Amino acid sequence: MDYFLEIFWGGLTRGSIYALIALGYTMVYGILELINFAHGEIYMIGAFTALIVSTALAMAGMKGLTVFILASVLAVIYASAYGFTVEKIAYKPLRQAPRLSPLISAIGMSIFLQNYVLLAQTSDFLPFPGLIPEFTFMQPYAHIIGSTEMVIISTTALIMLLLTVFIKFTRMGKAMRATAQDRNMAMLVGIDINKVISSTFILGSALAAVGGVLIASHIGRINFYIGFIAGIKAFTAAVLGGIGSIPGAVLGGLVLGWTESFATGYVSSDYEDVFAFAFLVLILIFRPSGLVGRKTIQKV
Amino acid sequence: MPQTFPQNKGSVLDIVNLTMNFGGLRAIDAVNLHVKQWEIVALIGPNGAGKTTIFNCITGLYKPTAGDIFIQPPGRKRKRVTGMKIHKITKRGMARTFQNIRIFSNMTALENVMIGRHCRTKAGVWEAVLKNKRTRKEEKDIVSQSYNILAKVGLTQAVNELAKNLPYGAQRRLEIARAMATEPFLLLLDEPAAGMNPYETKELDELILRIREEERISILMIEHDMKLVMSVSDRIYVMDYGEKIAEGSPSEIRENHVVIKAYLGEEFDA
Amino acid sequence: MRKIKELRQSLLISVWFMFLTFPIMVIRVNTIDNIIEWRWMNMIYVGLGSFVFSFIWRYLLSKKQSGAKLLKADKPAYLLPMQRIFANPWMQMSALFFIAVFAVIFPFVFSSYQINIMTTALMYVVLGLGLNIVVGQAGLLNLGYAAFYAVGAYSYALLNYHFGIGFWTALPIGAALAALFGIILGLPVLRLRGDYLAIVTLGFGEIVRLVLENWNEFSFGPSGISNIPRPGFFGIELNFEQVSAYLYFLVIGICLLAIFVIRRLQNSRIGRAWIAMREDEVACQSMGIDMTRAKLTALALSSMWAGLVGVIFAAKTTFINPASFTFLESAMILSIIVIGGMGTILGVIVGAFLLILLPEYLRALSDYRMLAFGAAIVLMMIFRPQGIVTVSRRTYQFSDENHAPDISTK
Numbered sequence: 001m002d003y004f005l006e007i008f009w010g011g012l013t014r015g016s017i018y019a020l021i022a023l024g025y026t027m028v029y030g031i032l033e034l035i036n037f038a039h040g041e042i043y044m045i046g047a048f049t050a051l052i053v054s055t056a057l058a059m060a061g062m063k064g065l066t067v068f069i070l071a072s073v074l075a076v077i078y079a080s081a082y083g084f085t086v087e088k089i090a091y092k093p094l095r096q097a098p099r100l101s102p103l104i105s106a107i108g109m110s111i112f113l114q115n116y117v118l119l120a121q122t123s124d125f126l127p128f129p130g131l132i133p134e135f136t137f138m139q140p141y142a143h144i145i146g147s148t149e150m151v152i153i154s155t156t157a158l159i160m161l162l163l164t165v166f167i168k169f170t171r172m173g174k175a176m177r178a179t180a181q182d183r184n185m186a187m188l189v190g191i192d193i194n195k196v197i198s199s200t201f202i203l204g205s206a207l208a209a210v211g212g213v214l215i216a217s218h219i220g221r222i223n224f225y226i227g228f229i230a231g232i233k234a235f236t237a238a239v240l241g242g243i244g245s246i247p248g249a250v251l252g253g254l255v256l257g258w259t260e261s262f263a264t265g266y267v268s269s270d271y272e273d274v275f276a277f278a279f280l281v282l283i284l285i286f287r288p289s290g291l292v293g294r295k296t297i298q299k300v
Numbered sequence: 301m302p303q304t305f306p307q308n309k310g311s312v313l314d315i316v317n318l319t320m321n322f323g324g325l326r327a328i329d330a331v332n333l334h335v336k337q338w339e340i341v342a343l344i345g346p347n348g349a350g351k352t353t354i355f356n357c358i359t360g361l362y363k364p365t366a367g368d369i370f371i372q373p374p375g376r377k378r379k380r381v382t383g384m385k386i387h388k389i390t391k392r393g394m395a396r397t398f399q400n401i402r403i404f405s406n407m408t409a410l411e412n413v414m415i416g417r418h419c420r421t422k423a424g425v426w427e428a429v430l431k432n433k434r435t436r437k438e439e440k441d442i443v444s445q446s447y448n449i450l451a452k453v454g455l456t457q458a459v460n461e462l463a464k465n466l467p468y469g470a471q472r473r474l475e476i477a478r479a480m481a482t483e484p485f486l487l488l489l490d491e492p493a494a495g496m497n498p499y500e501t502k503e504l505d506e507l508i509l510r511i512r513e514e515e516r517i518s519i520l521m522i523e524h525d526m527k528l529v530m531s532v533s534d535r536i537y538v539m540d541y542g543e544k545i546a547e548g549s550p551s552e553i554r555e556n557h558v559v560i561k562a563y564l565g566e567e568f569d570a
Numbered sequence: 571m572r573k574i575k576e577l578r579q580s581l582l583i584s585v586w587f588m589f590l591t592f593p594i595m596v597i598r599v600n601t602i603d604n605i606i607e608w609r610w611m612n613m614i615y616v617g618l619g620s621f622v623f624s625f626i627w628r629y630l631l632s633k634k635q636s637g638a639k640l641l642k643a644d645k646p647a648y649l650l651p652m653q654r655i656f657a658n659p660w661m662q663m664s665a666l667f668f669i670a671v672f673a674v675i676f677p678f679v680f681s682s683y684q685i686n687i688m689t690t691a692l693m694y695v696v697l698g699l700g701l702n703i704v705v706g707q708a709g710l711l712n713l714g715y716a717a718f719y720a721v722g723a724y725s726y727a728l729l730n731y732h733f734g735i736g737f738w739t740a741l742p743i744g745a746a747l748a749a750l751f752g753i754i755l756g757l758p759v760l761r762l763r764g765d766y767l768a769i770v771t772l773g774f775g776e777i778v779r780l781v782l783e784n785w786n787e788f789s790f791g792p793s794g795i796s797n798i799p800r801p802g803f804f805g806i807e808l809n810f811e812q813v814s815a816y817l818y819f820l821v822i823g824i825c826l827l828a829i830f831v832i833r834r835l836q837n838s839r840i841g842r843a844w845i846a847m848r849e850d851e852v853a854c855q856s857m858g859i860d861m862t863r864a865k866l867t868a869l870a871l872s873s874m875w876a877g878l879v880g881v882i883f884a885a886k887t888t889f890i891n892p893a894s895f896t897f898l899e900s901a902m903i904l905s906i907i908v909i910g911g912m913g914t915i916l917g918v919i920v921g922a923f924l925l926i927l928l929p930e931y932l933r934a935l936s937d938y939r940m941l942a943f944g945a946a947i948v949l950m951m952i953f954r955p956q957g958i959v960t961v962s963r964r965t966y967q968f969s970d971e972n973h974a975p976d977i978s979t980k
């Protein structure tokens with residue numbers, strides 16, 4: 001039973017991270033119908049920024065939660081700045097281009113960012129400092145769920161809540177929903193599309209950065225390549241839930257997290273990544289509209 | 301008057317109780333419709349009545365929620381085609397044009413029509429690579445047949461022109477030519493006169509009649525231009541809110557109160 | 571006035587990029603010795619670079635916009651001066667002649683090191699041409715092309731290991747197996763929209779690689795398979811130099827075959843169907859084209875070339891492991907066709923030579939290779955989506971006099 005619970009919480013932790021990254025894919029797709037291939041790289045850059053900042057601060061003698069908070073804040077700021085810039089450079093000039101052009105551009109951007117970090121930093125795995133303290137009240141449950149996992153799950157839950165409030169009630173949230181439904185109509189009623197798109201990228205990147213910091217402190221090491229795999233898995237989560245749908249992304253993330261956790265926990269850990277990819281291929285084939293997405297018929 | 305054409309024989313298209321839902325919206329509601337051999341039938345109705353949806357069901361683009369579609373090409377057996385694949389329906393002899401023009405813009409006019417010949421020709425990968433005598437002849441035939449069809453719609457001037465560079469009216473005629481290249485027994489035209497000036501519409505009027513005359517095929521046409529509808533069609537169906545509200549000859553439809561009401565609104569019905 | 575505004579904008583951009591690249595470019599933490607390296611020079615480079623680049627960017631964007639207007643006004647498309655010279659058939663013929671002579675004497679003049687590099691470049695030409703069938707002609711984005719390449723390579727390696735099957739037998743088998751894989755993958759996924767298809771092929775490519783890496787009993791895992799025999803030459807043992815030349819001519823032959831076959835396909839009923847499919851899927855089906863079949867044909871034909879080159883790759887290197895078939899490999903081949911020119915044979919050839927030979931001869935740059943490719947893909951998509959070589963597609967030119975078909979380049 002304890003083993004089951006451990007796997008359950010482990011899956012939930014993974015799933016939370018996937019959900020955080022998946023939100024960025026889903027929101028961009030909802031508005032631009034673009035698979036933002038470089039999103040995984042934004043997440044990686046978020047994690048890298050946190051690593052650099054926290055290591056630098058630690059060397060300067062700072063300790064504990066302050067480092068964690070400062071590093072996270074900077075990671076979020078930088079990831080958002082990258083997300084914003086990537087959109088302006090690689091996607092905005094291609095708004096009117098054929099559908100595959102922005103996707104190919106996104107792939108180029110992803111390769112560029114990966115190699116940018118590889119060349120400017122290193123190709124080796126770097127140790128990520130354990131920033132999240134061990135809580136004493138969690139001690140009795142340590143064999144089932146660690147403090148870091150606890151923090152990840154509750155932070156994600158809190159962020160989901162905030163995001164829901166933002167999307168439902170704020171002006172920008174409403175503008176985003178309107179643009180996702182019908183871009184031209186939104187433009188006609190006076191919504192500044194460029195601003196909405198930029199905000200979407202900034203928001204999505206910020207969420208990815210949070211995911212990056214959390215998972216890096218959980219796993220304890222990162223390199224330039226972590227964005228690629230995480231990106232594809234998060235995309236799988238987004239598609240699984242129904243791309244374009246925000247609750248779908250969360251649901252998809254959790255389902256994928258659990259599937260992976262249980263599959264590696266009870267079957268075999270050699271094929272951890274294969275499960276995710278196979279899952280992706282299967283969903284796209286059998287249920288391309290996802291778990292909560294509605295089937296639409298292309299209007300002719 | 302169009303009725304001069306040889307007496308109509310059996311029907312080539314029968315639509316029985318066709319229903320199509322989009323989520324909660326019923327776009328077509330138990331519509332019955334038929335087209336006879338050599339007939340020109342018009343399908344009219346206000347915007348959003350469900351006309352294009354009927355075309356999409358007939359040509360296999362949409363799978364109808366309920367109801368059936370039967371075809372009986374001249375000299376062939378009657379056949380149910382409901383829910384069949386799009387290309388198979390075209391191969392069986394129904395070809396269409398689109399309300400929002402969908403030509404292949406980066407292909408020339410001739411190449412567009414050559415695509416229409418695809419389903420009547422055979423050359424596969426091997427033939428393409430080996431390019432034997434039979435294949436060369438087939439290619440040559442495709443070209444000359446396509447050219448002849450372009451001539452019929454009056455587009456020989458534009459034969460090597462990229463389709464996207466053609467004027468609007470010519471693009472519409474190109475779509476008709478492309479559909480004709482598939483050798484249909486029934487041609488489905490979705491608002492062929494949309495966006496045309498009166499002169500072009502006049503030409504289209506003649507073209508439609510000539511196609512029927514020369515190719516001996518039936519035509520089902522959606523159109524908002526009443527002048528065109530009244531002058532070419534043998535029969536007219538009228539739809540409103542997914543339902544068929546009237547059918548009859550042009551003169552009958554012109555007098556029909558229900559139709560007038562549907563078009564002009566309640567308050568006009570005094 | 572406008573100049574000052576532009577200057578200010580560029581300054582802002584340069585400040586923005588200095589800010590943006592600060593943590594990654596300037597700071598480097600060394601966690602082992604616990605020191606921080608501050609690379610302030612990088613910040614200056616970024617600032618200057620982005621300042622200059624922002625002017626170029628603005629200039630290119632405005633040129634692109636006026637270019638779009640030009641095209642609408644039906645002016646002839648802009649051609650590179652080099653291309654204008656080669657529009658002359660006489661020049662074309664003599665250029666072809668010189669290339670042919672050069673290709674033939676190449677292995678007798680240059681070292682086997684040079685020959686190997688050239689062989690690699692030619693292999694990428696074939697890979698590019700193969701991928702171009704699906705991407706450039708049929709308009710389907712395949713991000714897992716390296717998987718088919720792997721199928722070819724592993725077919726030869728494993729068949730040889732277990733059954734002692736020779737190179738020449740393995741060549742068609744590898745090609746056929748890759749084509750089969752293409753069909754197996756294609757059957758279920760071809761209904762999907764274009765960008766989903768791209769992701770599925772990416773997932774498929776990764777699955778193939780991960781399976782090769784983890785299924786030790788089958789593929790010998792990450793350590794790969796070594797001692798794969800080089801191709802035999804009618805039973806004669808060749809020395810290393812001779813084998814290089816032999817493989818070189820073999821690849822030249824396959825290259826020519828690929829060009830021939832693909833040209834024929836382009837100008838055929840099937841090639842036209844692919845273009846129609848790329849232009850408008852709905853209209854294409856409504857014209858009676860069986861799209862599933864057209865897509866499967868494209869996928870199978872495209873994978874086949876990857877399988878073929880895969881077998882040659884295994885024979886050339888005599889050692890293969892999964893690391894040769896990563897996503898980067900697929901991305902590399904994609905860059906070749908995007909940068910060279912999608913949909914055109916000449917573009918792919920130019921792209922392959924550029925992308926393989928340039929980093930090879932400019933060794934100093936080879937570390938920056940993928941960085942440059944990534945940037946190049948983005949820039950090409952924005953400023954020159956047709957690729958370096960702009961050959962407008964050969965359209966069928968109808969000549970009135972005789973009704974006889976006459977194919978010529980427009």
Ligand SMILES: Nc1ncnc2c1ncn2[C@@H]1O[C@H](COP(=O)(O)OP(=O)(O)OP(=O)(O)O)[C@@H](O)[C@H]1O
Nearest residue numbers: 297298299322327346347348349350351352353354
């Ligand atoms: N793919 C689809 N998904 C959802 N609703 C659809 C779809 N296609 C059509 N509809 C709806 O079905 C109804 C009928 O549409 P249809 O295009 O058939 O009208 P129409 O008679 O052709 O009108 P018009 O004269 O404007 O072309 C409309 O309310 C339309 O919004």
Ligand SMILES: [Mg+2]
Nearest residue numbers: 351352353399
């Ligand atoms: Mg309509």
